[in-house]
Amino acid sequence: MLSKPNSQFLRALPPCGDIRRARQLFDEIPNPDIQSWTLLITAYKKSGFPEEALKVYEELGERKVLPDQLALLSVTKACAALGNLIKAKGIHQDVIRFGYRSDLLLGNALIDMYGKCKYAQGARDVFDNLRAKDVISWTSMSSCYVNCKLPREALMTFREMRLKGVRPNPVTLSSVLPACSDLKSLNLGREIHGYIVRNGIHDNVYVSSALVDMYASCSSIKQAELVFNSTHQSDYVLCNVIMSAYFSNGECDKALRIFDQLRKGRTKLNHDSWNSVIGGCIQSGRTDKALQILHEMQQSGVKPNKITITSVLPACIDLGSIRRGKEIHGCLLRHLFLEDETVFTALVFMYAKCGDLELSKRVFYVMPKKDTIAWNTMIIGNSMHGKGEEALLLFREMASSGVKPNSVTFTGVLSGCSHSQLVDKGLMIFYSMRKEHGIEPDSEHYSCMVDALSRAGRLEQAYNFIQSMPMKPSAAAWGALLGACRVYKNVEMARAAGEQLLEIEPENAGNYVLLSNIFEAAKLREEASKIRKLMRERGIIKVPGCSWIQVKDKVHTFVVGDKNSAQTADIYRFLTEVGEKMRLAGYLPCTDLVGQDLDAEEKEYSLCNHSERLAAAFGILNLDGASSIRVFKNLRICGDCHNAMQYLAKIVGVQIIVRDPLRFHHFKDGLCSCSDFW
Template sequence: MLSKIPTNLIPHWSINFIKKYLNLGDLVLARQLFDGIPEPDVQSWTVLISAYTKNGQCKEAIKLYTEIKNSGKLNPDKLAILAVAKACATSGDLTKAKEIHFDAVKYKCSSDLLLGNALIDMYGKCKHFEGAERVFGDLRIRDVITWTSFCSCYVNCGLPRETLRAFREMGLSGIRPNAMTLSSVLPACSVLKCLNTGREIHGFGIKNGMAGNVFVNSALVDMYSSCSSIKYAELVFHNTPHLDAVSWNVIISAYFSNGECGKALDKFQEMRDRGVKLNSVSWNSVISGCLANGKAQEALELLGHMQQLGCKPNQITITSVLTACTLLEDWRGGKEIHAYAFRHCFTEDLAASTALVLIYAKSGDLEMSKRVFSMMPLKDTVAWNTIIIASSMHGRGEETLSLFNKMVISGVKPNSVTFTGVLSGCSHSQRVEEGLSIFHSMSKDHKIEPDLEHYSCMVDVLSRGGRLAEAYTFIQEMPIEPNAAAWGALLGACRIYKNVDLGRIAASRLFEIEPDNPGNYVLLFNILVTAKLWGEASETRKLMRDRGIKKLPGCSWVWVKNRIHTFVVGDKNNDKCNDIYKFLDEVRMKMKLAGYYPDTEFVLQDLDRVEKEDSLCNHSEKLAVAFGILSLRGESSVRVFKNLRICGDCHNTIKFIAKFVGVQIIVRDSLRFHHFTDGLCSCGDFW
């Protein structure tokens, strides 16, 4: 068809057909027609660039614009630059945005008001306020859109004070703000908690007929909520004539942010009852709100409702519910969500992948945790910290140090959390010299001054390494007042290395710092009993009674068939109670035949030897391990979790059970993970 039309008329004739196909939504046919034009003019290019941008294909739009420039036959005009500026704004491509600005200057159209406004908006979306300031400064004429885009740019760049300054300058310049201006500026008041300024803007909106504007009112609800004026937020919400989904989402978030979780959930239910169309933003708002208010179980239940109603979770949803799984220690749920994320290509999301690394690590599956981490295309400081802390809690000191070195080599800057994780890894694996080197490198090489937590970690490194005198000296020379963590690390090591004198000193300080912590009294009692200082041990026990301090009861739990089974010492409430105790009796007999006897040192009660042995057999972690093994159906491992430090006798018994049964047993206590395999533990019997 095109061959019958004179070459000089083809672009003018075809542009109408291109527009026609674009109006019909047929971008493919429009592109085919465009490609058939021998020498398309700038207008044809511009129409197609705009069409790609509107259809969300911003990269293709930018690519088309680049083709114009590279052809050398045509110079982009104002409209072409305007079209590609919108594509850069949508994509957030700062590099291309700077090129577009350069072209606007080069082709002498940067001072055009329409294009200038678009460039300011582009820089705002790309979060580059310096570029927006240059464009703004070059404009001889500025209208309300100019000022609104400029204020919005500062908000997007996290500069709320500059936003309010620009807003005041706008008023002084004689330009009257419109509804879009107010809705752009009010978020700055929210961030700064400027209630008075926010109320002034509210008053201006009422006087100028904007009281019913849904965008302004949504911004006002958020502003009042951020300033803890929830009553005013409710008033604005209820006076909005036409509520949309955004309005409902904002008031629900307002309730959540002010700790009124019940009202938020009631409002969400009201929103559903009124037939307001729920989108992923609505669901994500209420799910994240539940999490922020400690309602992790409710967050997971909402995910189920969301899917039942046909709304598909997105990356934000996945990240939120993975956090809920971590808080609830719902490892199986985490795996299911991981599978969903994999099927829907969400695994490249940085926050979601980092949450998965933590979930697998806390469930005892460090290998899977490392696999997820290795597959992450991008790794930020939080991601590196997560895998470092994961290796640390599993006692992999060498891996922890290796990961830290790889992090530094990769160019990712460590922060204070990084060093806490690395020092903790050195502590659990008795790497004293490496720990000292890392500690001294903080300020020397990384310009991070150690804080109280780092000093406490270093005390733990020295203490666990058996250098108790050095640890005590380190505490005395600390430039900041030692806290309970530092003295507690020393006291715990005194228990391991049977140092009574330093144990007394550390316990005395702990009784002053945290007099109600039963763990400190129990540790000192253990130290004294081991040293056969019965009189002092009795005094410690009496001190606990006199102060009304009770030892926290031990509790262990294990997942079996998608259900948590919990055990306490001497528990007989489980359906398999008889089988559990029969199994443990059998284990005890086989241990004695093999020359192993119960370590009654870990019994605090005044009982004879037989009673002490029976007491040890009833410990919650043994019961949970036995139940897990009796419930195995082809699995090769059992995972048990305990709220307190694992007892030494239980540690020895579980090592024997792992060899006797031939399975891997993973126990996470209050300090770390223990991986028991073939009669050995990953901690090397040091924890």
């Protein structure tokens, strides 16, 4: 019989009481027995404190109390929850040391623990040393292989289990089906499905979920639907799986219908369901819908978690919605997520990609801890904004802080050197990669250097750099050279680069358009015509230019010649009026960039219709006291629009920030941050 303190201790254990109170009562026991130690370890684990459970186990050893089978079982489960491999190996050694090597219950727990630690060899050693194996042993081993991304080994274990005459249970089947998903093995998945139906297991919700996922992964969405519709007992897990299947197969509306059905139920939705649909909407390009659902999630009383935040921030980036990003930042502050490096880094990236580098820096410098990804994000953010010197300074700060740079770090730094014409500094960094950091430059690093040399007008050196690459030159390298040929009007080198590009990526319409424009500007209209003809013959269609801008809570999108805005008349009137002022200030339209058979006046009008100019005009008309506007474009900003934006920003007296796929352009006082090299 337990003494009085032990009885109080038992009553205080969760879920009946408070874990802190339980610990206080435990400490009052003069000589706690192994049962009390085991109960405390289990209590910490069940209360979600596996690390504390391991500390209690270590304390047990310090007091020279020998653990029994149940104590070892409790600490093994705690270590599985923590996923700490070093601790796991120590516990395994204790199991052997105290004579439980062949214990089935402990053996199964150890296999599961190693699976959670993603250490297949340790699990296999335990499995092979078991004298007797039950269905849990085989299931745990198979599941371990799936967790360790070894699907073939998982299926081999499953076959071996069947040959040994061990009958799989629902947990076994729901554990092995993901291996079929990983391997896209539809035939084997169907065999397992047949076994499930023959043995009447098809109504198990976990098995059904695994089947739906398997069929969806194997691009058999109709079969996934049949399994879902034939399951009598569906729950959130199954609904989340079919929603993910629909999103992955481009059937966003079907997924949203399932979500609406879930919301009509009486039970409150959990994080998994909300996160599944938010992530799916972003994956499907429905960013507005994702942000709307986030708002509805908060209204329903469910607080966003880390997964919600890191999945929804890219939606703000896609829309260029810094306003929404700030709202999410406020949400992070309210819910105290800012201790998490992943969330912090996503926030840094969001601000940088939405055009506010200063806010991005502020968030970065208040981070309590910065890993390689965080440093890379800030370096790349500065590079995108043409802040090459700042990117180099961050690189030096990163090295002095003891954080080791990786391949992505150097891509960011070299890109910054390229955008800021820091060619020689870029070359020094490039050649230091192998010598000082042991990182072999890849094609992306070479392309960055080609870009840097090309932008600086060192075209011959850039061409020779491409020729010296130890791997096949990429489209990015040749594309950088071709872009510079446009700026520096080098037709011969443009021919060489263009020939390579049309061979490497014949489906990229941008290469044809750029090469044609170079020939057109050089008055080589016959060659320009040949490129356009080749484009038509190959069925290559130019991606239409599209620009967007957020005003208040709404994102407004424009295409070339757009007249769908409620303010269309005001936009074109403004462009006409400001166009006259721009001419007086010295602006001359670059009509050579209009590769069409139009007269001069028509060409000028065509340039004024470009999407980025329409979006900028709309933003200026709706400034409402703001000193800057942010325009986002899906294609590279054209040369004439780039020139026009400089005059527009100076005449109107605002800062115009334009983000295209390559970088940010900050137009202010008649100048651009890129110094006309982009």
